Amino acid sequence: MDIVIRNLTKKYGAQRAVDDISFTVKTGEILGFLGPNGAGKTTTMKAITSYLIPDEGDVLVGNYSVNKDSQEVKKSIGYLPEHNPLYLDMAVIDYLRFVAELQGVSKDKINGRILEMIDVCGLEAEKHKKINELSKGYRQRVGLAQALIHDPEVLILDEPTTGLDPNQIVEIRELIRKIGREKTVILSSHILAEVEATCDRIIIINRGKIVADGTSEELRKHSQGKEILRVTVEGVERDAFIREAQQVSTVEQVDPLDDEGSYEIQSRPDLSSRKSIFALCCEKNWVLTELTPIQTKLEDIFHELTMDR
Amino acid sequence: MRIIPGPQKIDRFMKQIWIIARRELKSFFDSLMAYIMIIAFLGFSGFFTWLYVADIFFQGQASLQVFFSIAYWTLFFFIPALTMGLLAEENRSGTIELLLTKPVEDWQVVLGKFLATFLLIAIAIGLTLPYYITVANIGPVDHGAVISGYVGLLLMSGSYIAIGLFASSFSNNQIVGFLAALFIGIMFHWIFGMISMNFGGFFADLFHFLSTSSHFDSMSRGVIDFTDLLYFLSIMVIGLVATESILSKKHQ
Structure with a gap:
């Protein structure tokens, strides 16, 4: 499922957080979204997940527009927000069930999906623990599991490896690469090595505008x-x-x-x-x-x- | 513009509300909040209804008037304690973003949280039915008055939940949510009634109409008037619409 961003603009007051950005992400592509803090990465991602309504322009996910069919857009997206917010008082397995139900996973498939996510994200030993008992690395896995629970075609990950130790970072990166083969993935980061290691293509954004777009080799050449x-x-x-x-x-x-x-x-x-x-x-x-x-x-x-x- | 949805869509709409309400309800019970609230409510209302000096045996007739007037005040204090975190906590932890990026509409979030709190209050009120049975065994009870009193309690609770939900929506601090709910609530609960007594003419009528007690008192005596229903339903609708509009600001 392709993502098409057309002339997207988002303002906060007089400031243009995202300023007339356009780009396309193709199926099977892992796009790294790079930029200093406050460059507009998170705002762009929030617009794609239709959390923020664009001031101008449009985002198409598959055939659906965030302006017209935001509910349809949300169904095909798995989203891991920045700082990975979670319901801390819930057990991992209950939380995954809650998200699966909201995403409309059919009743006969829910248990299978939950077990699969627990397996893929390595949460077997933690599944009955409450989320507030988990370490940061395991919480990040729960965040990833909830994003993947309905087998979305598009994955939006906002700084997926912040706060993880080096081993966990490698694991999460491998997981993203594995998942990214069949899906469209956009991940943001301000860690350059991470983007280079994980992504097929890199977009560098600064002050709400795209300043570079290409593979890491292409960027070097240019x-x-x-x-x-x-x-x-x-x-x-x-x-x-x-x-x-x-x-x-x-x-x-x-x-x-x-x-x-x-x-x-x-x-x-x-x-x-x-x-x-x-x-x-x-x-x-x-x-x-x-x-x-x-x-x-x-x-x-x-x-x-x-x-x- | 939304046109009137078909039956399947309504089913789907209700389903999302129920999923959210069920999580919220479970969280009330998991956090012991629900048990504390139910026990405190039954304790307070039971003590003042059956044991305290102005209790039910001094009425000279078998009625639940005393219970209703006690419940009127206990619910006023308990409901903000239940609603204060409903949205404030989601705002603080950022989970609201998680929720609103699922295929869920703002309205479904608002209604789900309203429904969960309303069900919890309904359970607490339902657990006082033994009072009714006991009183009915003591003497002849005006069953109509009891039913209308219970309906009045539920309607009043609904309005205060809507107010509490609104108070919880604009801040990320639970205490603000609690105090704001109490502040708005006390206006309807008490102050408007006081003001109406100090005015004459139009303002007296206006504030008398705005006061919860004027509507609740008549219902607890067994008189259900159309304006009473309209009054409580209006507060609920206004509170929920205001909550939804605060929530939808997050998308801007």
Whole structure:
């Protein structure tokens, strides 16, 4: 089930929390929604789940519009809100039953679904405990279980791994990847590594506008056209190397990294210096012990795109 | 605009209300709130009806008048205690977002919570039926007056639940929900009656009409007037509509 967001705008007073955003998410795609706090991630997700009515624009989930058929939209969405609110005084199994009934899971299937969710989310030992007795990690699993209980085609997860320990984060990520194969998933995060590890596609949003959209490789390519190489050379003085390397036509800048003969070489836009550096070393009889292209980190891209200038 | 729904839709509409009401009712009992409320209600009304000086044996006739006037005040205090958390707690913990992103309409949430509290109060009131049976064994009882008194108690409870639900809707603090409900409630329960006694002419009539006691007293004496029904039903409807409109603001 595809999600189509068309010119979505949501204002809080005079401030535009989401400003004329449009994008499409296809079935089977896991979309990572990235941005600094207050960028409009949560507002966009709330609009998709038809909790917030858009001021302008529309969201289509399958064939239904949040403006016209919000009840139908809600049926096909599983939603894990930010901070994962739960009825703390309920037992896990009662809570899942309550949600399943509200979602209209038919009577003969309810028990099967509940057991399946308990199994998938690893809640077997906790199913009869009250939710307020559970640790944060288990609560997060309950939140995920309630979102999945009616086997929705669309999954909206608002910061699903906040507050979890590293092992739990890995588990939840694996779970999301597993589920995400057949469903349309949107998950938000401000942890870049998480989005990179889980998502097929990344949208970076800042001040209510989309500033980047693509796979993590695509984002890298677009953000900086400059190649950066890490080079270690033996048998040459630092100053001599820098002087010689800067003579190479494709090289823009050479920075020494340490006293051991490592340098960072930045090429001119859209050019590569790999071959010429190698040729230079051969010609001068220097021993080239390292030549590594450095990937731009997603952090840098994020920082570059969302810094307030 | 919603057109009149077909029977299947009504069935579905009621079903969601019932699912919400059942959870709420279960939560009343799980938290011991329901037991405390029932025991306290039976204790208070029982004590003042059967044991205290102005009790039922001094009436000189077999009637439940004393019980009704005691219940009139006990319910006034107990209902806000039940309603205070209904929406305030959901607002505080954020579960309201969870609820409203399920295929549930705002109205169904409001009506479900109303229904749950009303059922709990109805159970508490129903448990006083032994009083009726006992009194009926002492002497000839005006059965019509008793039935109309019980209907009056239920209607009054319904109005105060609607007020309490509204008071719980606009804050995320239960205490605010409790005090606001008591404050709005005391207007109808007592103050409007007092004001009407200090005025003459139109204002006396107006405040007399607005006062709960003027409608409840006649019902507990066995007189059910159409205006009494209209009065209680109006408060309920206004309270519930106001709650729904507060709830729907969350979508903006």
